[in-house]
Amino acid sequence: MFNLVPSMMSAAGDESGFHVPTIGEFFPDAILFEGTPFEFNRIMMVRVIATLVLCLLFMLAARRVRLVPGRGQNMAEMALDFVRVQIAEEILGKENARKHLTLLTVLFFTVLAMNITGVIPGLNIAGSSVIGLPLVLAIIAYVAFIVAGIRAHGVGGYLKESLFPAGVPWPVYIILTPIEFISTFVLRPATLTIRLLVNMVSGHLLLVLCFAATHYLFFEATAAFKAIGAVTLAAGLAFTLFEIFIAALQAYIFTLLTAVYIQLSESHH
Template structure:
């Protein structure tokens, strides 16, 4: 009977589960000014400073024979250059975009990784602002590439009017193609990154909240195995979200490179 009463109390109070309000935190610095910062914006700024410091210090201390740290940084830079940019665009085209795609990949990866870093506990890309910025960056770059390499008129004819499509079908295809170029590409980039990091945050925080509640807040020992299970699930999710952080950065960088490459004429 005591165990039943305890279980009812657990269900009545419940763990402190995450809510959408976690993504609308109060301002903690410069309140009431145009420069007001909340927790998520502060995490972005701190991580940006960390990225710049790491790359700056690594560059200043670079040696001809790299050590482990320099080797790891150079491996990441080489991975983006060779396995994303050059793999999609080739070396001749890709050289122009290596700095952009490398910046995009490293920033998204480390911003995503904030979700599992103690003290941050939320991905800096889990709100719509940062995915939107990166998506628009890609959007502007493939339009600039199209205007420079083949002219906007020729690019639009190529994209909107596929070869061999009959006129009656073209009436349907043309608006769909225009929607793809103007809306679907940037929105798909934005939503994919945002939705994955948002969902990952909720799942991980649900596991952690349940684990804390059943192991710390509940005195009934019958609930402890459930708490232990949720703790193991949280640890597994932490490792999985670390993988997702890298995977989403890779997908975003690769698709951005593909979209920019599509702006070049086929014969180039």
């Protein structure tokens, strides 16, 4: 349906006011330090704001910790318990989860905070919609599960567990070992990065398309097309709710997969 909007606007005789979303949305002009390794643009500003707000919320919740929690402390504890119970303990077990809980908690709330900025008025773009941040988080997860495996088995033992699964006839290792290497050491960080990035990019483009079309149809298109603006507005609101769900879901999936990879590294196949 939305593919028809630009063509209808062209038929209306004026498409100069319609803002078609492009990949350029994710490469805004520099605000500070242009052309240097420290270049600071709008997406970096969104990331800084999201980080500061996240830290502030938890500081306020923990400022006056009480045995009988207040509303803010109760909400913070529920969020932390979700990561602890539904992710860490569910995958790693109650005892082993304690070693990795801090990392998993930081990953979950970082991804969630960076994702949710895509639907916050005034920010309107996810901090995770440019590959730098998803890649850094994936590298952290990558290092975490490799270190966990080395601690559990030693370097040689971990490589043996990862690349030479037990109970397989030795000629099969000629095919199986390269597959295991690519799966464990290449595809895991790559898929963590790409899954998070693509979901945030596509969500932003959908929202921009819907609301730009709504603005154009209501204020600039001819009368024959104005009623369609109600459809694009409804779609934009629906996609906004869906994007909130996706922001939380991707934080959950990213953290869950990190926990799964740690568990696989530490376990004996």
